[in-house]
Amino acid sequence: GAVVSQHPSWVICKSGTSVKIECRSLDFQATTMFWYRQFPKQSLMLMATSNEGSKATYEQGVEKDKFLINHASLTLSTLTVTSAHPEDSSFYICSARGAAGTTYNEQFFGPGTRLTVL
């Protein structure tokens, strides 16, 4: 149980285009989803937290107009990188957490999406 998937697993795009990354909880309902970014040889950095049906809460320094997050259902969250530039190239990882009091009350991570912006 507690499987989280991401799609695509990797994507290459041209500078100035937008890219959408999906995160799905496959066997549980995720009341909260998280998006992280990881640059090579560095640790994971939390970008934003989203609750189903609510606006995402962004960490300091993360541009909310550039990284659009939608959490429209209890099993799906999307991250859209708008007007991507080479410096946005990174490994994007999502995680999902179930409701408090359930066995899913911890963060389960997806496999990550490698974004390369040319």
Added chain:
Amino acid sequence: LAKTTQPISMDSYEGQEVNITCSHNNIATNDYITWYQQFPSQGPRFIIQGYKTKVTNEVASLFIPADRKSSTLSLPRVSLSDTAVYYCLVGDVDKLIFGQGTTLQVKP
């Protein structure tokens, strides 16, 4: 949020027991201690979580002293496939702050 300190890297050999210690001097009363494993180009994988004393599961043990200012992840009889980065996290499940982690290299 409690900050954690871990060794940057460790080396071991196959079949040995590996102990990775994490310091978290400012841990709060309600904080749990959680360890994750990450392989290159993959998302972190939950290993073990504890609050105090000792916790054991099928892959590892977690030792937490009474003052809870540190914790030790113990991996019994490591294999080459245990080569990864190990992260110690302290705090609320909704605010996981990843430190630099410990890169464990298991040699044949």
